[in-house]
Amino acid sequence: MSESSPTTSTTSDASIRAEGLVKQFKDGPRAVDGIDLEVAPGEIYGFLGPNGAGKSTTVLMLTTLLPITDGRASVGGFDVATQGSHVRATIGAALQEAALDPNLTAVEHMRLQTALQGIAKADRKRLGDDLIERVGLSDAADRKAGTYSGGMRRRLDLALSLVHRPRILFLDEPTTGLDPQSRTALWEEVARLAREDGTTIFLTTQYLEEADQLADRVGIIDGGKIVAEGTPAALKSEIGLPAVEILPADPGDHERVIDVLRANCSYDESQQTGNGTVSGRLREGTGLTEIVRALDAAGLKVANLAVHAPTLDDVFLAKTGRKLEGAGDDEEQDEHDHDGHHH
Amino acid sequence: MSQPRRFTETALILAWRNLHNFYTSPALIIPALLFPLFFFTAFAGGLSNVENVPGFDFPNGYTAFQFGFVLMQSAAFGGVFTGFGIARDFESGFSRRIMLATPHRTAMLAGYAISSFVRAVVVGAMLFAIALAVGMDYSGGVLDTVGLVALALGVNMLALLFASGVAFRFRTIQAGPLMQTPVFMVLFLTPVYVPQALLHGWIESVAAVNPLTFVIESGRSFIAGVPEELLLAFGFGAVAALVLAIWSLTGLRKAEQAGG
Amino acid sequence: MNRPSTFDQTREVARRSVLATIRQPAQWAPALIFPLFLVAVNSGGLNAATKIPGFPTDSYLTFALAIPFMQAGIFSLLNAGTDLARDIEDGFLDRMALTPISRSALLTGELAGVVVQGFMFGAIFLAVGLAAGADFESGAVGVLLLLALASAITLALGCVGIFVAARIGSSEAVQGLFPLFFMFLFFSSMAMPRPLIEQDWFRAVATANPISYLIEGVRGLFISGVDGEQLALAFGICAAITVIFMFGATRALSARLGR
Incomplete structure (x- = not known):
C-alpha cells in the first residue's frame, strides 16, 4: 500500500467534502456533473433527487467504489482517490439493494463482516449479537437472510455497516420499498446514531418526507448537479x-x-x-x-x-420545473389470480 | 492486526463463506457431485468395449483410463463453477460489501481459490472412492497419487483463474457460457476416449498441440504407476498459471474501476 | 366481430413462434454449433472404435451423426418450454387467454417454431455430415424420411418442454430438465451400438431407454438404408411422446387459464 498517513488531511474539519466532483462513464452519460458539497461532523445530510439523478454514483465515488473522473473529494479527512483504504476504514455503507447472501443467517453475516473488518476474535461474537439486537433482529438471527422481509434486510444491512464503529455512514436509499412502519423504525435508528454516537450520516433518498424529517441539511440533485442546498426550513422559506x-x-x-x-x-x-x-x-x-x-x-x-x-416538493418544482414525488415510484402490483376467472 | 495476517484472515473467512454456501445449498452441491459421476459412468460403462480396439495400450483397463480424464474434467469444472459464484456475487452486490470491508482486494481472489481447491478435493475424493469401488485397476503409489492430485489441483486453479478473469470483467452470471465453453472445448480437444496414438483425422493434430493433452496423459501415467510427460505437463501448468493470473488480476482491477 | 377460425389463430401464434425463434440466435445457435463440435471431436476421437469386431460401419462420423439430431431435440425442448414459461411468467399468456383463442391452437402454434427448427437443423446436419465424408445409404426417400423424423423428434421433445412449462410455469424448472435429458442421451446407444455395449447393466438401461430407438431410427438411415421396422418404432415413439405430453400440457394449461 502506497498510501500516506492521515496527517495529510484537508484543511477544513468537514467530514465529507467534494469539489467539482465529476463522473463520466465511458460511452455513457455524465452521471455526476460538477458537485460541490460539505458535510460537517455529526450532521445528517440528505441527498434528495429522482431516480437517475446521480445520487448513487456520488455515493459510490465517495465510498471509493468508483473512480472519480474529475474533481476532488475527501472523506473523514482522507483523499478518496489516493487514500482509499483509510477512507474505507473510516466509513460504513449500506448501499442500494441490501447486498446480503441469501444463504447466510444474520449471525453468519456478522461473523463474516467482523472478520473482514479485522475485529479482534474475542469480540466478534458479542459485537455481532449486540448489533443484531440493536436493529431488532434477535428473533430472526439464525434464519437465512433469503427468508427476510425487505425491512429486515435493510436493518441487517445497516447493522453490518456499523460493525467497525464508522465515524461516517453512507446510506443509499435506505428505505426505498419499505412499508411505513419499517421506514419509521429505520429513521429512528439513524437519528439515534447521529444524536448519541455523533456519527456523520450521508443519506440519499427520493422521498421528501425522509429528507424533511431526518436531515439537518438537504442537497437537491437533478441531472448530476446540485440545484439547491440548505436546511429544509431555509429551502422552504426560499419558496416563500x-x-x-x-x-x-x-x-x-x-x-x-x-x-x-x-x-x-x-x-x-x-x-x-x-x-x-x-x-x-x-x-x-x-x-x-x-x-x-x-x-x-x-x-x-x-x-x-x-x-x-411549502414542502420540499415545492422547492424541487421551483428549481427543476418538475415534481419529485412519484418520479421513480411506479412499482406495480401484479395480482393475477388464475383461478379467478372461471367460465 | 498485521497486514499478512489480515490478508490470510480475509481469504479464509471468504473461503468459509463460499464453502458454507456450497455445502448448504443442494442446488449447488448436487450437480457438482453428480455431474462427474455421471460422465464417469457413462464413459467408462458405455464405452468399455473400446479397450478391445487393437492398439489400445493403457495397461490398467478402460475404467482407469476414463478416470484419468473425468478427474481432470471435474477439477476444471470446479474452477469454472467458482467463477460462476464470483459473477453471482457481483450481480447481487455482495462483492461491494467485501470490497468495502477488506483492505486487500486480492484476498478476495485468494478466498475464492481456497474454496475452489477444497471443492475439487472433495469431489475428486468421492470420484476416486467410487472408481475404486467399481473395480478400477489403480497402480499408482503414494508419490504417483500426490502427483495426480497436484495435477488435478493445478487444472482446478487454471480454470478458476480463467473463469474469475471473465467474471471480474462481465460481473454478471450471463457471462456463464463465456467461462464454460472455452474450458469445455479445450478439455474435449484432448485424447478423451482413446490414447493419443489411436486418434484419427484433424483431432489427432489438434490434440497433439493442445497442452492439456500432456496433463491428461500425464495424469493417466500416474494412475498406471509409470509417470510420463511430467516436465511438459507441469511446465505448461506453470506458464499457463502465470498468464492466467495476470488475466485474473487485471480483471479484478477492471472490476474495481467499474465500482464493483 | 367474427370469431377467428382455429386455423387462423394457430397460424398467427405459429408466426410469432417462428419469428421469435429466428430472432433469437442466442437460443438456436448453440443448438447448431455445439452438437456439430461434439460430433467432430467424437468422430475423430472414437474412430478407433470402428475396429471393434461387429461395429456396423467403418466411419464413426457416419455412426455419430445421429447424435446431433437428438441434441437439437433437447435444445428444442428447452427453448419451447422456456418460451412458454416466460409467457406465463410475464403475463403474455394471460393476455392471449383473454382473446377467444383455443388452447390447442395456442400450444400448436407455440410448437411451430420448434418444428421448423428441427426441419432446418436436420437438413444442415445432413449437409455438413455428407460434406465431411459421411455415408448415407437410404437415398432420396431416405432424405425425406430423415427430415420428417428430425421434425418429429423436435416436436415430441418440444411437447415435453411445453408440458413442464404449462404445469410448473417457471423457466427455471424447464432449464432444470437439461441435465435430466442429457442423462437420457448419455445412457442410450448414443456412443456404441447396443449389442456391443459390454457392461450388462448399461446395455439394459440403453434398451429400456426410448431415446435409443430414436437415435437408431436416424442412424439406420445413414448406415443401412430404409428399415421399416426401425423407422416405425422411432416414429411411433415420437407420436406417443407427442400425444401424451400434448394432452398433459393442454390439461395443465386449462387449469392455469381457468377454462
Missing part, C-alpha cells in the same frame, strides 16, 4: 409564504374566487389541480385574515379553506 386553498361552496363561484386570489395572492394558473379547489401563495404582509375578509366582502361562501406550508 404558505399557500392558501379554497373550495367554493357553489361551483359557479369558481371564477370569482380566482379574482379574489388574484387580488390578494400570487396566483399561478399552471399550479391549479383542476378539482374545483383554487389555490394561491400568500404574499408578504398578506395574512389569512385579509383573504377571509375579501371573500366576505365579495359575498362568497366557502366549503373548505386550508393553508399549506
Whole structure:
C-alpha cells in the first residue's frame, strides 16, 4: 500500500467534502456533473433527487467504489482517490439493494463482516449479537437472510455497516420499498446514531418526507448537479409564504374566487389541480385574515379553506420545473389470480 | 492486526463463506457431485468395449483410463463453477460489501481459490472412492497419487483463474457460457476416449498441440504407476498459471474501476 | 366481430413462434454449433472404435451423426418450454387467454417454431455430415424420411418442454430438465451400438431407454438404408411422446387459464 498517513488531511474539519466532483462513464452519460458539497461532523445530510439523478454514483465515488473522473473529494479527512483504504476504514455503507447472501443467517453475516473488518476474535461474537439486537433482529438471527422481509434486510444491512464503529455512514436509499412502519423504525435508528454516537450520516433518498424529517441539511440533485442546498426550513422559506386553498361552496363561484386570489395572492394558473379547489401563495404582509375578509366582502361562501406550508416538493418544482414525488415510484402490483376467472 | 495476517484472515473467512454456501445449498452441491459421476459412468460403462480396439495400450483397463480424464474434467469444472459464484456475487452486490470491508482486494481472489481447491478435493475424493469401488485397476503409489492430485489441483486453479478473469470483467452470471465453453472445448480437444496414438483425422493434430493433452496423459501415467510427460505437463501448468493470473488480476482491477 | 377460425389463430401464434425463434440466435445457435463440435471431436476421437469386431460401419462420423439430431431435440425442448414459461411468467399468456383463442391452437402454434427448427437443423446436419465424408445409404426417400423424423423428434421433445412449462410455469424448472435429458442421451446407444455395449447393466438401461430407438431410427438411415421396422418404432415413439405430453400440457394449461 502506497498510501500516506492521515496527517495529510484537508484543511477544513468537514467530514465529507467534494469539489467539482465529476463522473463520466465511458460511452455513457455524465452521471455526476460538477458537485460541490460539505458535510460537517455529526450532521445528517440528505441527498434528495429522482431516480437517475446521480445520487448513487456520488455515493459510490465517495465510498471509493468508483473512480472519480474529475474533481476532488475527501472523506473523514482522507483523499478518496489516493487514500482509499483509510477512507474505507473510516466509513460504513449500506448501499442500494441490501447486498446480503441469501444463504447466510444474520449471525453468519456478522461473523463474516467482523472478520473482514479485522475485529479482534474475542469480540466478534458479542459485537455481532449486540448489533443484531440493536436493529431488532434477535428473533430472526439464525434464519437465512433469503427468508427476510425487505425491512429486515435493510436493518441487517445497516447493522453490518456499523460493525467497525464508522465515524461516517453512507446510506443509499435506505428505505426505498419499505412499508411505513419499517421506514419509521429505520429513521429512528439513524437519528439515534447521529444524536448519541455523533456519527456523520450521508443519506440519499427520493422521498421528501425522509429528507424533511431526518436531515439537518438537504442537497437537491437533478441531472448530476446540485440545484439547491440548505436546511429544509431555509429551502422552504426560499419558496416563500404558505399557500392558501379554497373550495367554493357553489361551483359557479369558481371564477370569482380566482379574482379574489388574484387580488390578494400570487396566483399561478399552471399550479391549479383542476378539482374545483383554487389555490394561491400568500404574499408578504398578506395574512389569512385579509383573504377571509375579501371573500366576505365579495359575498362568497366557502366549503373548505386550508393553508399549506411549502414542502420540499415545492422547492424541487421551483428549481427543476418538475415534481419529485412519484418520479421513480411506479412499482406495480401484479395480482393475477388464475383461478379467478372461471367460465 | 498485521497486514499478512489480515490478508490470510480475509481469504479464509471468504473461503468459509463460499464453502458454507456450497455445502448448504443442494442446488449447488448436487450437480457438482453428480455431474462427474455421471460422465464417469457413462464413459467408462458405455464405452468399455473400446479397450478391445487393437492398439489400445493403457495397461490398467478402460475404467482407469476414463478416470484419468473425468478427474481432470471435474477439477476444471470446479474452477469454472467458482467463477460462476464470483459473477453471482457481483450481480447481487455482495462483492461491494467485501470490497468495502477488506483492505486487500486480492484476498478476495485468494478466498475464492481456497474454496475452489477444497471443492475439487472433495469431489475428486468421492470420484476416486467410487472408481475404486467399481473395480478400477489403480497402480499408482503414494508419490504417483500426490502427483495426480497436484495435477488435478493445478487444472482446478487454471480454470478458476480463467473463469474469475471473465467474471471480474462481465460481473454478471450471463457471462456463464463465456467461462464454460472455452474450458469445455479445450478439455474435449484432448485424447478423451482413446490414447493419443489411436486418434484419427484433424483431432489427432489438434490434440497433439493442445497442452492439456500432456496433463491428461500425464495424469493417466500416474494412475498406471509409470509417470510420463511430467516436465511438459507441469511446465505448461506453470506458464499457463502465470498468464492466467495476470488475466485474473487485471480483471479484478477492471472490476474495481467499474465500482464493483 | 367474427370469431377467428382455429386455423387462423394457430397460424398467427405459429408466426410469432417462428419469428421469435429466428430472432433469437442466442437460443438456436448453440443448438447448431455445439452438437456439430461434439460430433467432430467424437468422430475423430472414437474412430478407433470402428475396429471393434461387429461395429456396423467403418466411419464413426457416419455412426455419430445421429447424435446431433437428438441434441437439437433437447435444445428444442428447452427453448419451447422456456418460451412458454416466460409467457406465463410475464403475463403474455394471460393476455392471449383473454382473446377467444383455443388452447390447442395456442400450444400448436407455440410448437411451430420448434418444428421448423428441427426441419432446418436436420437438413444442415445432413449437409455438413455428407460434406465431411459421411455415408448415407437410404437415398432420396431416405432424405425425406430423415427430415420428417428430425421434425418429429423436435416436436415430441418440444411437447415435453411445453408440458413442464404449462404445469410448473417457471423457466427455471424447464432449464432444470437439461441435465435430466442429457442423462437420457448419455445412457442410450448414443456412443456404441447396443449389442456391443459390454457392461450388462448399461446395455439394459440403453434398451429400456426410448431415446435409443430414436437415435437408431436416424442412424439406420445413414448406415443401412430404409428399415421399416426401425423407422416405425422411432416414429411411433415420437407420436406417443407427442400425444401424451400434448394432452398433459393442454390439461395443465386449462387449469392455469381457468377454462
